[in-house]
Amino acid sequence: MSNANRRQFLRTVAGAAALSVSADVVTFGRMRRLRMTTAMPDPQAHDRLQPDWYRKKIRQVQEEMQKRKLDALVLLKATNVIYTTGYFHLSTERPLAALIPKAGDPALFIPELESDQVKLWWVKDYESYFDFPGPVNRVRWIFERVAKRGLDHGRIGIEEATAGRLKQIKLGAPHATLVHAGDLIEHQRWVKDEDELRLMRRAMYFADFTVQSGRDYVQHNGNATEDHILKATADAVADKMSAELNDVVGVGIEPPFGGLVPFGKRSSFPHAVPSKDRLKKGDALILSFGAQVGGYNVECERSFCVGKPDDYAKRLYDAMLAAHDTGAESMKEGAIAQDVDKKSLDQIRKAGFEKFLKHRTGHGIGLEGHESPWIAEGDKTVL
Structure with a gap:
C-alpha cells in the first residue's frame, strides 16, 4: 500500500464516525453531506484472511x-x-x-x-x-x-x-x-496491510448500516427505550451479515446487543449501561456500534438530537465537530500520537467545555476494539 493511500485510509477511518450517514446535516456554522457506505466493498472477496x-x-x-x-x-x-x-x-x-x-x-x-x-x-x-x-x-x-x-x-x-x-x-x-x-x-x-484494510472497509459497511438502522428505528418509534433500539439494530445487522458474509469469525465478547445508544442525560456517559428510559423530544441521542469482519473491528458513532436542538446543544455539537475534524486533519504520517490528542481536545477547551472532558481523543483498532497506539497524553508513538 502506498504512503498516500495509507494516509488517506487514516483520514477516512478517523473521520468515518461522523462522515458516513446519508443526510444533509447542518453543523451550525457550515453544512456537510454525511454519507453512508451503501454497497459492500469487494463483494466477491473472502471475509477472512487466507x-x-x-x-x-x-x-x-x-x-x-x-x-x-x-x-x-x-x-x-x-x-x-x-x-x-x-x-x-x-x-x-x-x-x-x-x-x-x-x-x-x-x-x-x-x-x-x-x-x-x-x-x-x-x-x-x-x-x-x-x-x-x-x-x-x-x-x-x-x-x-x-x-x-x-x-x-x-x-x-x-x-x-x-x-x-x-x-x-x-x-x-x-x-x-x-x-x-x-x-x-x-x-x-500497528501497521495494517491492504488485506487487513479491506476487511475493515467491509466491516465499516455493516457498522454504517447498523447506525442507519438505529436512526430509522427511532424515526418510526419515537417513544423507544434503549433496549428496544439495541434489539432492533442487532436483528437488522445480524440478518444482513448472515445474508452477505461467507465466513463469520470474531474475537472477544461484545456488549449486550453489540452497541451503545444512550440518550438524554445519559448521552454524556461514554460507556452507558442500557436503561429502560423512554426517548423524548429534545433528547441528545448517541448511536454507537461496532462490527467485525474476519475478526477485524471498526466503530461507527453518530450524535443526534431528537427534534430541534436548542442553542446550548448547538454549541456542544460545534465543539465536538471541531475536535473531531482537528483530530482527523492531524492524523498524518509522522505525527506524534499525543500531539494529535492535544490538538483535538484543545478545541473543546477553547469552546469552554474543558470541565466535561472525560477521556482521550482515540485509539488504535484492529483485532481488538481498543489497541495501541493511543491517541492520548503520554503516548509518543510516531504515526
Missing part, C-alpha cells in the same frame, strides 16, 4: 526474531495467536499458545476441546491437554513441551507476564533464557 497471509506473517515475525536472536517466540495472548496463525477460538480460562520457531511452521498448544476444530485450519502441528486446571499448571505444561522441542537451552521470546505466570513459565523451561518480546507482535499489528 492461510497464505498467515504463512507470510509468520515469515515476517521470524525475520524480526532473527534480529533479536530469538530461537522461538511463544504467544499466550489469544489475539496474538489469532493475528499470527489465524486460529480463531473462544478464549477461556484454558491456556492456548502458539509457538513460532526461528524457522519453519508454527505449532499450537491447545485444550482437548479444540482438537477437532484445529484440524480445519492450516497449522497441522499441535499438542493438546485434557482440560483446565489439571494435575499440572497448564502454562507450565505448555513450556515443558516447548523445551522438549530442542529449546530447553534456547532464547525464548515471551509476552509480558504476571509474576505467577512467569513462575510457571520458568518451571516449564528452567534452563531457557526468557526474553520479553511482546512488543514484536504489537508493533506489527
